[in-house]
Amino acid sequence: MINRRLVLMMAGVFVACGVLPAGAAVKVTPVANLSILGGQYWMSESVPSSFGGNADLFFSPVLNFSPNIALLPIYSGSYRGTKSVRDLVGGGTLTQESQDHGISLKLVNKMKGNMKLKASAGYKLEYLKETKEEAWGQGLFDYTRMGFGVELEKHWKKTNGRAGMDYYTMNYPHYQSLVTEGQFETSMDTTTYSEISAQAGTNVLNYTGMALFLEYARQMSPKVMGVIRYDVSMKNFVDQKTVQHSGAFSSELRRDLSHALSMGVNLTTPRVVLSFSDAVQFYDSNQNTFDTAKPQFIANNYDYFQNGIAPAITFKLGSVDEPVKLSLLWDISWRMYTERLAQDAETDYKSDKISQLINTMGMSITYPLASALSAKLALNYSDSSSNMRYEKNYKYNYYTFNYFLGINWEL
Amino acid sequence: MNKTILLAAAVLLIGAMPASSARISSVSGKPEIQSSAAAGWKAAGKGDKLHSNARIRCGKSSRAEIITDNGHRIKVWPRSEVALEKIDGAETRMQLFAGRIRSMVKKLRGTNKFEVKTPVAVCSVRGTDFSVELDKNATKVEVYEGQVAAHEEMTGSEVMVNAGQYTSIEANQPPAEPKAMPEGAGEQAPALTPEEAAREESKREVFQEISKDEVLARAADEIKLAEFQNGKALIDASGHRVRLEEYIVRSQANEFKYVVLNTRDEFADDPANPGNGHFNFGKIVFTFNDTLPEDLTQATKNMFYSEGATKPSLYLTDVLSVMSNTVDQVNDVATGGNMFPDNTYQPKCYTLGFGSYEFSVNNQPWWRYSDRNSNGRLDNGEITYYNIATGNAYNFSTDFTYDSTLGQYYYLDSNGNKVYFSEFSQPSGGDALHFYNKNNYSATQWISTDDYIINDEGKILSVSDIQGLSADELKVKAYESNFERVYAASVFEGRKIDLVFSAKLLIDSGMLGLPDPNNLGQ
Numbered sequence: 001m002i003n004r005r006l007v008l009m010m011a012g013v014f015v016a017c018g019v020l021p022a023g024a025a026v027k028v029t030p031v032a033n034l035s036i037l038g039g040q041y042w043m044s045e046s047v048p049s050s051f052g053g054n055a056d057l058f059f060s061p062v063l064n065f066s067p068n069i070a071l072l073p074i075y076s077g078s079y080r081g082t083k084s085v086r087d088l089v090g091g092g093t094l095t096q097e098s099q100d101h102g103i104s105l106k107l108v109n110k111m112k113g114n115m116k117l118k119a120s121a122g123y124k125l126e127y128l129k130e131t132k133e134e135a136w137g138q139g140l141f142d143y144t145r146m147g148f149g150v151e152l153e154k155h156w157k158k159t160n161g162r163a164g165m166d167y168y169t170m171n172y173p174h175y176q177s178l179v180t181e182g183q184f185e186t187s188m189d190t191t192t193y194s195e196i197s198a199q200a201g202t203n204v205l206n207y208t209g210m211a212l213f214l215e216y217a218r219q220m221s222p223k224v225m226g227v228i229r230y231d232v233s234m235k236n237f238v239d240q241k242t243v244q245h246s247g248a249f250s251s252e253l254r255r256d257l258s259h260a261l262s263m264g265v266n267l268t269t270p271r272v273v274l275s276f277s278d279a280v281q282f283y284d285s286n287q288n289t290f291d292t293a294k295p296q297f298i299a300n301n302y303d304y305f306q307n308g309i310a311p312a313i314t315f316k317l318g319s320v321d322e323p324v325k326l327s328l329l330w331d332i333s334w335r336m337y338t339e340r341l342a343q344d345a346e347t348d349y350k351s352d353k354i355s356q357l358i359n360t361m362g363m364s365i366t367y368p369l370a371s372a373l374s375a376k377l378a379l380n381y382s383d384s385s386s387n388m389r390y391e392k393n394y395k396y397n398y399y400t401f402n403y404f405l406g407i408n409w410e411l
Numbered sequence: 412m413n414k415t416i417l418l419a420a421a422v423l424l425i426g427a428m429p430a431s432s433a434r435i436s437s438v439s440g441k442p443e444i445q446s447s448a449a450a451g452w453k454a455a456g457k458g459d460k461l462h463s464n465a466r467i468r469c470g471k472s473s474r475a476e477i478i479t480d481n482g483h484r485i486k487v488w489p490r491s492e493v494a495l496e497k498i499d500g501a502e503t504r505m506q507l508f509a510g511r512i513r514s515m516v517k518k519l520r521g522t523n524k525f526e527v528k529t530p531v532a533v534c535s536v537r538g539t540d541f542s543v544e545l546d547k548n549a550t551k552v553e554v555y556e557g558q559v560a561a562h563e564e565m566t567g568s569e570v571m572v573n574a575g576q577y578t579s580i581e582a583n584q585p586p587a588e589p590k591a592m593p594e595g596a597g598e599q600a601p602a603l604t605p606e607e608a609a610r611e612e613s614k615r616e617v618f619q620e621i622s623k624d625e626v627l628a629r630a631a632d633e634i635k636l637a638e639f640q641n642g643k644a645l646i647d648a649s650g651h652r653v654r655l656e657e658y659i660v661r662s663q664a665n666e667f668k669y670v671v672l673n674t675r676d677e678f679a680d681d682p683a684n685p686g687n688g689h690f691n692f693g694k695i696v697f698t699f700n701d702t703l704p705e706d707l708t709q710a711t712k713n714m715f716y717s718e719g720a721t722k723p724s725l726y727l728t729d730v731l732s733v734m735s736n737t738v739d740q741v742n743d744v745a746t747g748g749n750m751f752p753d754n755t756y757q758p759k760c761y762t763l764g765f766g767s768y769e770f771s772v773n774n775q776p777w778w779r780y781s782d783r784n785s786n787g788r789l790d791n792g793e794i795t796y797y798n799i800a801t802g803n804a805y806n807f808s809t810d811f812t813y814d815s816t817l818g819q820y821y822y823l824d825s826n827g828n829k830v831y832f833s834e835f836s837q838p839s840g841g842d843a844l845h846f847y848n849k850n851n852y853s854a855t856q857w858i859s860t861d862d863y864i865i866n867d868e869g870k871i872l873s874v875s876d877i878q879g880l881s882a883d884e885l886k887v888k889a890y891e892s893n894f895e896r897v898y899a900a901s902v903f904e905g906r907k908i909d910l911v912f913s914a915k916l917l918i919d920s921g922m923l924g925l926p927d928p929n930n931l932g933q
Contacts, residue, residue: 031610031617060617070616076624108616122624130652138676140654149623178654178672181690184690187685187738192662192694196658207634209627209630211626233630245705319437319438319439371472
């Protein structure tokens with residue numbers, strides 16, 4: 001069923017962009033990148049993880065039907081045996097391993113006036129292993145995503161503009177509301193079962209999403225490029241009911257809306273690349289929560305405002321054509337939940353809303369070994385501080401460090 | 412390319428420093444050089460000196476850059492071959508046999524020249540930046556700075572190509588009228604071959620797609636983050652992943668229910684084999700003396716203990732608890748609840764007490780408590796234990812023997828060994844917060860509990876994690892942890908009830924007792 005829908009979706013992509021030139025000579029340009037890194041991570045006061053490996057691969061035999069029409073079949077996949085400090089460390093420590101695989105087709109049609117019309121469709125699946133005994137494909141948070149999108153890009157002498165839209169569906173095949181599982185229904189008393197199952201929903205994580213973006217880049221001088229981008233995304237949960245003040249479910253479905261505005265500037269010289277970006281996001285959800293342990297109702301529990309700045313610099317040392325790259329980055333982001341109350345260590349709610357400051361610093365060295373092959377060493381540190389002191393479910397205050405060492409091959 | 416074309420480029424000539432050689436300033440891939448026509452090819456390296464008549468060639472993935480002593484820079488592209496026919500102070504002349512070179516020429520003085528010849532062309536340059544490319548039967552000239560006179564040798568025709576323009580020349584035909592280069596190309600002199608440019612453009616498209624994918628993956632991570640923040644996924648003490656859902660249901664005006672559901676996917680969801688470990692659930696019904704407010708905390712904050720001289724207006728009258736693996740169940744039923752003052756005449760606080768309590772397993776009572784003197788406390792003689800085979804109460808004086816040394820009752824098993832009514836141990840070692848309790852009524856009637864204090868990753872906390880903590884600190888630690896209770900009983904036929912919960916409510920209710928840190932590890 002999924003495959004048929006995917007094929008239909010991809011066929012739609014081609015229709016949207018125009019018919020491929022029949023019988024045209026096809027020139028194939030393979031593009032690929034493979035990265036294999038191994039490393040460990042430490043988290044606050046814990047022993048280091050065992051040595052694990054990460055691998056990333058993408059491959060695309062780009063099919064150029066003409067100078068103006070290209071079709072990009074893209075495979076991208078990754079395996080994670082250890083964590084990045086940017087992973088969701090606070091709650092992500094459960095995840096032992098993950099892998100994902102995605103295929104997509106992208107059609108690029110160059111038109112008059114330095115304009116490109118692009119259409120794409122893709123399918124992705126991600127597997128997570130949370131316990132050592134767990135088999136691939138059985139993870140609670142395994143998901144599949146299917147979607148399609150269109151984009152228009154226009155290039156002027158010194159500027160470039162892009163606008164696009166994507167529609168996709170997220171499906172968590174193993175995550176259903178427990179109350180809907182059969183044996184609870186038959187073993188629990190009828191009254192209680194009917195009370196808790198009423199409108200609880202089944203596939204509570206599944207949603208459909210739509211993402212739109214506008215991007216404007218300007219070459220401010222031969223060495224300076226500025227970029228501004230606005231993203232808006234919507235998630236409509238297909239089976240997750242909102243929680244009422246009483247703790248019961250309403251008939252209304254959860255809907256999330258996110259606005260993000262980012263601005264960045266890059267300075268590129270033969271020896272130094274300097275960048276600075278600032279991203280502001282506002283996340284709005286109509287979902288509420290009810291803390292059964294207190295009990296406490298929190299309206300719009302997921303709403304937050306976030307701002308992050310990220311300066312980075314890369315030095316190119318040695319040979320101009322095959323330099324040794326030394327990169328330094330700093331990323332500091334501050335998130336403020338607009339409604340969610342902070343708790344003290346004894347779970348009592350405070351009047352303050354939860355805020356979290358995450359500070360990430362990293363350094364990497366890329367050393368060219370041979371044509372298209374380089375060695376990479378990366379060191380990263382991140383810490384998080386928050387006024388949320390109840391950390392049974394999720395760590396809000398922590399520090400973490402990791403290192404990766406490996407190779408990168410690029411075609 | 413069968414016929415000869417001459418390209419001549421001319422710009423202002425100011426002067427030139429004498430130059431007698433050049434050197435390779437950078438290499439990429441494996442370019443090769445030939446010092447003279449008689450010499451063999453050898454790998455080129457950064458810093459290699461080049462003199463007149465030297466050749467350099469670059470393969471599919473190779474590049475090289477040459478700098479002459481007077482500062483001219485020549486970039487040799489992949490799949491290109493060029494000879495430095497003459498390099499001296501007054502003249503730099505090159506022969507391009509294949510591919511493409513880009514020349515960035517320092518301003519020349521006097522009659523100094525900078526020339527690029529192809530099998531069909533010669534370029535004479537002064538102070539400009541341009542490229543010459545041989546592509547089948549055409550020669551393409553692009554000018555990025557200055558001005559170039561493009562001369563077709565056989566016809567003698569010539570055009571002036573200005574910065575930002577290009578022309579192409581075919582043998583025996585006048586050069587094409589110069590045209591403006593595509594937007595963006597004029598000032599951004601091509602550092603890439605057309606193939607490389609196509610590849611870079613392809614990469615850019617691929618990266619954009621992967622970047623978009625990462626944004627959507629982050630959105631999925633946010634959903635997972637929210638589930639973790641709500642504590643719905645964790646690992647139990649045996650290393651099995653447990654999904655946990657908790658519900659509060661307000662079924663009556665004076666009542667609410669707490670329901671906790673556990674599933675473990677390591678055990679199959681097999682309706683033909685219920686109680687196999689996949690499903691476990693718990694339910695507690697709290698009934699109060701009066702209508703509950705909308706905000707439940709107003710009722711629960713004082714429902715077990717209340718400070719002050721005034722009896723709280725809302726208090727628990729009944730509590731019903733069920734824990735089950737869908738086949739077996741353990742029930743606690745407390746009724747007749749009331750708040751009892753610490754001092755009848757000058758009360759400073761009130762504590763909840765029940766008039767009766769019953770503990771039953773698979774719907775058979777195992778023990779009962781009755782507050783016969785209605786003082787809200789457990790006194791001697793107020794608990795009765797039952798023989799589930801007969802339904803009669805045990806008489807500890809006749810059914811058991813008292814061990815005055817240990818202060819314990821026991822019976823003798825079929826081998827004559829003493830089996831004490833109450834057993835307690837720490838099976839995971841004295842340091843681990845894993846407590847085992849067992850009540851032995853008889854050889855065929857026993858029930859045990861394994862209580863674990865674990866974190867979300869299933870690690871059993873240890874004494875060292877809590878030793879030395881005050882009672883309040885211990886409480887904090889407990890709230891950060893999960894509790895797992897595993898019931899086993901003689902009547903379960905090998906099955907267990909294994910329930911993990913995060914219920915602070917249960918700790919506060921006293922249904923789960925916290926260990927005394929001062930007594931741990933002794």
